[in-house]
Amino acid sequence: MVIRRFHMELVVAGLTCLAGAVTALGSLELGVGWGESGPEPGYFPFYIGVLLALLGSYNGVYALLAKRGDQELFVERRHAIRLARFFGPMAAFVILTIFLGLYVGAALYLFYTAWRQGNYRPHFAALLGGGFAVALFVVFELMFKVPLLKGPLEPLFGIY
Structure with a gap:
C-alpha cells in the first residue's frame, strides 16, 4: 500500500471543505443574521464554515494545479501499520x-x-x-x- 502526497492533499482539502459546508449549513438553523440585540447564534459559525469551505476548495484547486508531490510518498506501508x-x-x-x-x-x-x-x-x-x-x-x-x-x-x- 502506497499513499502519495498529492492524494492526501486532495483528501484533506475535500474533508476541510466538507467540514466547512456542514458547519455553515448547520448554523442556518440557528439564524445567521443580525438581531436587535446583536448577532444571532449561528452568525459566527456560519462565517467560519464558509471560510473553511472556501479555504478547502482553494487548497484542492491549488493541489490540482501545482501537481507538486504527485510522486512523493506520504506514508510507507510500515509507517501506516504503526x-x-x-x-x-x-x-x-x-x-x-x-x-x-x-x-x-x-x-x-x-x-x-x-x-x-x-x-x-x-x-x-x-x-x-x-x-x-x-x-x-x-x-x-x-x-x-x-x-x-x-x-x-x-x-x-x-x-x-
Missing part, C-alpha cells in the same frame, strides 16, 4: 465509550494498550485499566459531582 496500531485502539475506545460508557471504555482501552503495546502481563494490565476506571469514578462522580457517561451500567446499578 499508525493503525496507534489509532485503531483509540477508535475502538471512542466506539466502546458510546455504547458501554466512559468507565468501561477507559478500562478496556488501558487494558489492551498496556497488554499489547506496553507488554505488561494481562493480570497487571487488567488491574491498571480497572484501577483507572475506579479512579475516574471517584474523582468525577464522588469528588467533583460531575456525572460522566455510564452507558448500560447506569440502569444496571440503578444510578440516575
Whole structure:
C-alpha cells in the first residue's frame, strides 16, 4: 500500500471543505443574521464554515494545479501499520465509550494498550485499566459531582 502526497492533499482539502459546508449549513438553523440585540447564534459559525469551505476548495484547486508531490510518498506501508496500531485502539475506545460508557471504555482501552503495546502481563494490565476506571469514578462522580457517561451500567446499578 502506497499513499502519495498529492492524494492526501486532495483528501484533506475535500474533508476541510466538507467540514466547512456542514458547519455553515448547520448554523442556518440557528439564524445567521443580525438581531436587535446583536448577532444571532449561528452568525459566527456560519462565517467560519464558509471560510473553511472556501479555504478547502482553494487548497484542492491549488493541489490540482501545482501537481507538486504527485510522486512523493506520504506514508510507507510500515509507517501506516504503526499508525493503525496507534489509532485503531483509540477508535475502538471512542466506539466502546458510546455504547458501554466512559468507565468501561477507559478500562478496556488501558487494558489492551498496556497488554499489547506496553507488554505488561494481562493480570497487571487488567488491574491498571480497572484501577483507572475506579479512579475516574471517584474523582468525577464522588469528588467533583460531575456525572460522566455510564452507558448500560447506569440502569444496571440503578444510578440516575
